[in-house]
Amino acid sequence: MTSSHADVSRRSASMPFKRFAAVTVGFAAMLAAQAAFSFGFEDVAEQAKTLSQRGYNAPQSNLSDPLSKLQYQDYAKISFKKDHAVWADQNLPFTLSFFHEGMHYNTPIKVNTINGEDVKAVKYSPDDFNFGDLKIDPEALKNLGFAGFKINYPINSERKEEVMVFLGASYFRVVGKGQRYGLSGRGLAIDTALSSGEEFPRFKEFWVVRPEPDDKYLTIYALLDSPSATGAYRYILRPGDDAVVDVQSQIYLRREVTKLGIAPLTSMFLYGPNQPSPSVNYRPAIHDSNGLAVNASEGDWVWRPLVNPKKLAVNSFQANNPRGFGLLQRSHNFRDYQDLDDRYDLRPSAWIEPQNGWGEGQVELVEIPTPNETNDNIVSFWRPTTSLQPGQPIDFNYRINWTTNEAKFHNPDLAWVTQTLRSRGEIKKTNLVREPDGTTSFVLDFVGPGLKALAPDANVTADISMGDNGELVSSNVERNPVFGGYRLELRMKPKDPAKPIDTRAFLKDGQGQRLSETWSNMLPSDA
Incomplete structure (x- = not known):
């Protein structure tokens, strides 16, 4: 374990006729554009439903030596050529670049772009990658694919850089302005911390909508698959000082699931002032998050400092129709970490805000022993109390705020x-x-x-x-x-x-x- 909405403005009834006519024409143009936009969330949901009615086909590795035996330091030498990014030559606000298969990333994903009615697969080519000093024959790579992809946007300057990454199972990371990658989001968690073993659903296919030149957001659709569930997801990314991701999901169960984790977050906590390092270390703290915050209902707030336990620990917090929860990094002062390389002070928090009624349930926190900072050992998610039936669509919509300004998501009346x-x-x-x-x-x-x-x-x-x-x-x-x-x-x-x-x-x-x-x-x- 290691873990669209449209803004509608009210308008005055006394609006001059010419202005009203212009608005009407604009609305008609929007409807026409939507009609031409033939692929959307409903199409992915239909695929998820159909997929759930079939037996599960586990993905098979298509890697051979030497890629399958790469260590991390060598895998990191493989990089995507920036000038080969999708939309790089079209003066658009977003571009897409890709991760090569290798190491334990041994099954390819499918990535498509949507441009109006045109849905086109992004084809893999070894010519799009630099392999450094690795002795790899490009001719042996032509039947491979992408392990994941990056979304690039000019968040800190005019130069485009990574703001969101999908890589591995259903994991993704997001950063805002001046932030460093820290904790991860996930599409779905299944049977986390059970003795039967955790199941890791994976995103097998993506569709990314081509943005317009002045767009400040990007829409991504994803199809999830696992032995126990399938799902359709829509992610709308809005980069900024704080990044915002709106998530629409529709899940279909193939069987009853003992523990279904909604809006899961995965992070790392090694030690901190609430649990000092067992050995001498100049760094006072090493963690991507230092606590779980839960707003179970209006005015009801809980703060749970994270720990690195000596044995697996699982705790639950009652949260019927929760108003919000998240794994937070409450300190962004460099002096609290003293790490010039990893800059834990720049790691964002992730705050989940449900956008529809989730029903009865609880927020669960899983803490796993870890000897070092390379392992994600913290998982949190919302778990429904009621048993969910296979074959029926289950909708969970929420917003994820990736922020270093945690106070704005807290009740101002409470310290x-x-x-x-x-x-x-x-x-x-x-x-x-x-x-x-x-x-x-x-x-x-x-x-x-x-x-x-x-x-x-x-x-x-x-x-x-x-x-x-x-x-x-x-x-x-x-x-x-x-x-x-x-x-x-x-x-x-x-x-x-x-x-x-x-x-x-x-x-x-x-x-x-x-x-x-x-x-x-x-x-x-x-x-």
């Missing part, structure tokens, strides 16, 4: 946790001496406009609850003048060191009114 710090617990013996007492200490800093506006003598306290295995030893809330918020310090110890401790805490005022989101934390066991 949020800006950092979680962990250390061994200590008891003060004198003004100069502290001694460890066998507890674990957490320090939480809450910030937000509401806290900053409180009077200096405001009575701010914490509501803290411990799981069955935790004992709260002490807690304290005090104003943090540096951050303009409040700091909660708490010490805890386990009843059974072989089991984790689950803790929930939030700030409240003197009248018992909630002031912050809920900090929901799991302290891994010593086992």
Whole structure:
């Protein structure tokens, strides 16, 4: 495991006739263009439905040596020639370039372009690639295909560069202005973290709509296939300071699925201030995301710091018809990472906003042990409670915001946790001496406009609850003048060191009114 909408403006009824006529003509032209546009989401959905009624045909590898045995450093030497990109010679805002098959990317995908009524397959040719110093005979590659593709757009300058990538199974990554690739989105997750093993659906075919010269968005259709499900997807990409991807999906199950993960996100967490590195490292944190945020309903917010557990951990958060959830990188300060190469401070968060009713369910978080940062070990998704029936279309539509401005997706009336710090617990013996007492200490800093506006003598306290295995030893809330918020310090110890401790805490005022989101934390066991 490692993980269209149209804006309609209201117009005045007193609009002059000539202007109204112009609008009418424009609307008629739009309808005519739509009529000429013969391929769309319904066509992919029909393919998904038909495919679901057949037995599953697993894709077969078409790679032979030496491509199949390439190590990452050699595979990275293969690059697509920029001047061979689709639409490179047409002065359009977007272009497409491609990944070559190789390494474990051993089954080709199909990529088509749509231009009005014209649907045309993009043909693979080894002449489109540079192979560096690899000793590969181009004549032996003519029956291969593409492993994935890149969408290029002038996001940071006039030069086009990658803003979205589809590569491997149903994985994709997106960046906004000034960002670096971090966590990934996925089309669908099936049976994640079950003992029976996870199933990885794959996008087998794509259709990309040729943009107009002044378009700020790009439309991509995708057909998903797996032993248990098929699906039709439409992605509308809008690059910008924050990238936005609108997703329309229609899923068909071939069989009942034990665990169906909707809008899955996959990320990496190695260590951070809430779980310091077990060995000395100059980098204070290594992670693509440091927490899961869930807005289960209006005003109901949960923040769960991520951990790298010693054994598989699965947690669920009730979320009927969720308003939003996501894996976030809440700190974008270089000093918190100190890594000039990987620039974790530039990794975006991904925030999911459902666009239709999803029904009863929960957001699930899966955390997997990992010894290094090369493995994605964090997965989150929404899981329906009700059993979904095979053969029936299942629609899940949502928006993904790829952002480094996480606060704009938070309830402004509630403070949020800006950092979680962990250390061994200590008891003060004198003004100069502290001694460890066998507890674990957490320090939480809450910030937000509401806290900053409180009077200096405001009575701010914490509501803290411990799981069955935790004992709260002490807690304290005090104003943090540096951050303009409040700091909660708490010490805890386990009843059974072989089991984790689950803790929930939030700030409240003197009248018992909630002031912050809920900090929901799991302290891994010593086992």
